[in-house]
Amino acid sequence: MILGPIAVGVFSFQVLKQNTYEKLLAVNDIHTREFVSRHIDERYKILVDNQLIDIKSYVEEYQREVISEISSNESYEGSFIIVEKKSGSVFYDEAFFNQLDASYFDSIDYGNATEFVVGSKHYVVSKYTFSPWDWIIYGIYPADSIEALLKDVATTVFLVCALAVLLLFAGTIALSHFFLIKPVDKMSRFAEKVANLKLDEKLVLEGPDEIKRLGKTLDVMKNKLSNNLKKIEKANEELAQFSYRASHDLKSPLTVTKKISEYVLKDIDSGDLDEAKINIKRMHKQICSLEALVSDILALAKADLAAENKEIVDFELIISELKEKFKLILEEANCELIINLNINEREVYGEKIRYQQIIENLISNGIKYRDKSKPNSLVRLAINYQGDFLEIEVEDNGVGIPEKNQPELFKMFKRFHPKLSSGSGLGASIIKKHVDHLGGVIVFESSNAGTTFDIKVPINVGASV
Amino acid sequence: MKNLPILIVDDNEGDRYLLTRQLKDTQLPISKVFEAENGEDALEIFKNYEEYLAQNPSNYPPLLVFLDVNMPLIDGHTFLKEFNELRKRENLKSIIIMMFSTSEREEDKKNALEYDFVKDYLIKGTFDSDQLKERINDLFSFEC
Numbered sequence: 001m002i003l004g005p006i007a008v009g010v011f012s013f014q015v016l017k018q019n020t021y022e023k024l025l026a027v028n029d030i031h032t033r034e035f036v037s038r039h040i041d042e043r044y045k046i047l048v049d050n051q052l053i054d055i056k057s058y059v060e061e062y063q064r065e066v067i068s069e070i071s072s073n074e075s076y077e078g079s080f081i082i083v084e085k086k087s088g089s090v091f092y093d094e095a096f097f098n099q100l101d102a103s104y105f106d107s108i109d110y111g112n113a114t115e116f117v118v119g120s121k122h123y124v125v126s127k128y129t130f131s132p133w134d135w136i137i138y139g140i141y142p143a144d145s146i147e148a149l150l151k152d153v154a155t156t157v158f159l160v161c162a163l164a165v166l167l168l169f170a171g172t173i174a175l176s177h178f179f180l181i182k183p184v185d186k187m188s189r190f191a192e193k194v195a196n197l198k199l200d201e202k203l204v205l206e207g208p209d210e211i212k213r214l215g216k217t218l219d220v221m222k223n224k225l226s227n228n229l230k231k232i233e234k235a236n237e238e239l240a241q242f243s244y245r246a247s248h249d250l251k252s253p254l255t256v257t258k259k260i261s262e263y264v265l266k267d268i269d270s271g272d273l274d275e276a277k278i279n280i281k282r283m284h285k286q287i288c289s290l291e292a293l294v295s296d297i298l299a300l301a302k303a304d305l306a307a308e309n310k311e312i313v314d315f316e317l318i319i320s321e322l323k324e325k326f327k328l329i330l331e332e333a334n335c336e337l338i339i340n341l342n343i344n345e346r347e348v349y350g351e352k353i354r355y356q357q358i359i360e361n362l363i364s365n366g367i368k369y370r371d372k373s374k375p376n377s378l379v380r381l382a383i384n385y386q387g388d389f390l391e392i393e394v395e396d397n398g399v400g401i402p403e404k405n406q407p408e409l410f411k412m413f414k415r416f417h418p419k420l421s422s423g424s425g426l427g428a429s430i431i432k433k434h435v436d437h438l439g440g441v442i443v444f445e446s447s448n449a450g451t452t453f454d455i456k457v458p459i460n461v462g463a464s465v
Numbered sequence: 466m467k468n469l470p471i472l473i474v475d476d477n478e479g480d481r482y483l484l485t486r487q488l489k490d491t492q493l494p495i496s497k498v499f500e501a502e503n504g505e506d507a508l509e510i511f512k513n514y515e516e517y518l519a520q521n522p523s524n525y526p527p528l529l530v531f532l533d534v535n536m537p538l539i540d541g542h543t544f545l546k547e548f549n550e551l552r553k554r555e556n557l558k559s560i561i562i563m564m565f566s567t568s569e570r571e572e573d574k575k576n577a578l579e580y581d582f583v584k585d586y587l588i589k590g591t592f593d594s595d596q597l598k599e600r601i602n603d604l605f606s607f608e609c
Contacts, residue, residue: 244568244570245535248535248567248568249535251567252477252480252567252589253477253479255567255589255590256477256479256480256483256589256590257479258590259483259590260479260482260483263483263486279482282478282479282482283479285478285479286477286479405538413535414537415537415538416537416538418476418502418503418536418537418538419502425537
């Protein structure tokens with residue numbers, strides 16, 4: 001990071017040095033030329049004009065004036081050296097070269113001198129000859145002073161560049177932190193939480209649109225995961241609850257039957273055959289309820305499987321089977337079943353068993369929960385088309401579902417009229433499962449005047465033709 | 466104690482019969498067995514205090530209740546919650562409840578035994594009449 005500004009500094013120094021050195025040479029040359037013309041040439045002209053050029057004392061006086069002027073020019077940073085070729089004398093400002101002795105100038109080859117190096121000081125040189133007096137005039141100017149200045153400039157350039165690079169670097173870090181590292185860091189923490197299934201945090205990323213979009217996508221992903229997880233948790237909880245209740249309800253009649261059978265043996269041994277007979281009936285009742293429960297559990301399990309091939313559902317057949325099945329039960333219950341089938345215009349394609357179990361369960365409930373205090377018990381079944389839906393409506397004038405229990409109607413193992421029927425409490429769950437699998441909806445209205453179930457199923461759901 | 470009226474709360478008639486018969490086998494001085502098919506009916510027995518007392522002047526209220534957990538309408542847990550409120554205002558403080566269930570679930574046991582009036586948790590089918598007698602004797606002292 002530091003090499004760049006150094007390179008820029010060195011480069012600018014070199015360029016400036018070269019440029020400035022050339023300018024310095026030019027300026028020094030002008031100064032020297034001016035010195036020659038104003039201090040030497042003009043004096044010479046005065047001597048020529050006044051015809052004093054041949055008078056040696058005048059000439060020498062004027063030459064001394066020039067030489068003394070070399071030393072008196074204090075405001076000027078440069079200086080001049082005059083060499084008299086004939087005598088080899090060198091005149092210079094002793095104050096200017098104060099650390100030198102005269103022998104230094106002996107070693108200079110004046111004819112070829114293009115630069116002066118005095119000690120550690122460098123000077124640029126401009127050389128003129130003044131032939132009338134056989135003089136060589138050197139105008140010199142310290143190159144070091146300009147070099148120091150240039151070094152200052154180069155240092156400034158270096159510092160400015162370094163600062164710029166530093167700012168750029170810091171800016172890049174800050175920007176990358178804001179636009180990249182921070183969102184990535186946030187994302188990684190978010191991913192870690194998601195991995196640990198902690199899904200309550202919302203991810204919002206700041207930064208360019210791409211990052212924001214990524215944040216949104218991840219958040220959507222998390223929400224979907226969360227929803228699915230909730231569904232799984234709910235299903236798991238339902239399954240746990242189901243297996244608890246199912247195993248409980250399966251074990252209960254077995255335990256009772258086993259224990260009662262022991263008493264039956266005792267009763268027979270003790271000759272109490274009447275008690276034994278009653279207890280055999282009790283056992284029979286337990287076994288019947290166990291059988292009913294197992295059938296319902298199987299029905300519930302089947303409701304989750306696409307057990308049958310899809311076909312055109314023959315509702316006429318379902319209804320004739322239904323009538324046969326419920327004939328005796330209806331007679332015993334003194335209950336009337338009225339059927340209204342209006343589905344001739346279109347065919348329904350699907351699994352027969354689902355429709356069959358829905359209808360059978362609803363009618364069975366209607367009969368079971370009839371109101372014995374009412375003179376005519378009846379259950380009415382109507383199947384109609386409602387647009388693209390098949391509507392199955394079952395209405396009864398039974399006891400109704402108590403209002404406080406209505407929200408729990410489709411929950412498993414719920415029985416609201418235990419005195420009227422000793423069912424498994426799974427009937428409504430079975431209906432609901434089938435309706436869900438058919439993509440339909442089920443609603444009900446219930447009061448002590450009776451209950452109406454209304455099911456709407458989209459026609460030909462899942463049809464492959 | 467000379468007489469012990471009891472209440473059996475269970476939706477299974479077979480279970481009620483079995484427990485009654487087992488209690489008879491213990492030969493403990495059980496003076497009356499009340500039966501309820503679910504928590505709702507059982508609560509009614511305590512709510513209609515005066516009425517039941519009038520009908521059973523020497524055997525009411527039942528001092529020991531055998532309570533099932535899984536029942537329709539009001540289950541064992543809900544019964545306990547409501548009974549806990551009920552015994553604050555009625556003269557039902559001395560009533561002891563023994564749970565009587567097929568459920569061996571820890572959650573069910575823990576929830577029931579949290580109430581100080583629930584003194585035991587019996588698993589159906591795991592005890593004979595001798596063991597039942599012992600468990601009841603742990604809770605009541607009978608005069609011979």
